[in-house]
Amino acid sequence: MVHVARLGERRVPFVQRAHAAEVVAQWSEDWPDRTAEVEEWDRGRWERKGPGGVRVAVRDQMPERTVVFHARALFVPGGERATTGLPDRWSVPAWDFETDAYTSRPSVWRTVRLPGAGQEVEANARGTDQEAVEAAFAEACAQAVGRAQNPGKYGDTDEW
Incomplete structure (x- = not known):
């Protein structure tokens, strides 16, 4: 069984x-x-x-579960932070089989230019260490502002 x-x-x-x-x-x-x-x-x-x-392997032990801290912000061209109406920081429990939500790393971050006419730049950070996520989020936001102000520096000009 x-x-x-x-x-x-x-x-x-x-x-x-x-x-x-x-x-x-x-x-x-x-x-x-x-x-x-x-x-x-x-x-x-x-x-x-x-x-x-x-x-899909049938598991013979309990999966790992942790609380993952998240942070997200949007920046419009020019570098101003956009108001989204959503929380910019939150945490959720996640299991290792939830590959879209789980991480075992203290923090990771990224920025991405969103498709569409608005050309917003999104900054994201997540991880298992709340302080590390806060520090990573500050780095992500700094890069997102730079990307929003100078799209050519980050190779985003093809999308404009």
């Missing part, structure tokens, strides 16, 4: 039911408005119909 933690649309397979149940319980506590339950699949069904099939 494969014990599958169904977390919304995501399915995470486990060898032991206790691991799947623990992940479901924690997920339900973190996200009470989202579906979470344990399903039992035979291994053949998982390999044929599971997302990723045999490429």
Whole structure:
């Protein structure tokens, strides 16, 4: 048997039911408005119909979970910070199978010019160490201002 933690649309397979149940319980506590339950699949069904099939390893231990701190800001051409109406800092719990949200690094940051007529530059930072994320966010914002003021310096002129 494969014990599958169904977390919304995501399915995470486990060898032991206790691991799947623990992940479901924690997920339900973190996200009470989202579906979470344990399903039992035979291994053949998982390999044929599971997302990723045999490429997705059935876990034999508990996944890593951490709190990931995030920071985000938008800058318009000229370098002024745009008001988005969204929080610029937040934190969320994330599991290692949530590759879009999880990181084990203290901090990482990036800037990107967004497509569209507004040509805003977005600054992002995230990581497991709140102070490191704050420092990384300051660096990202400084680069985003530079990108917004001098798009040619960052190779953004082709998009203008």
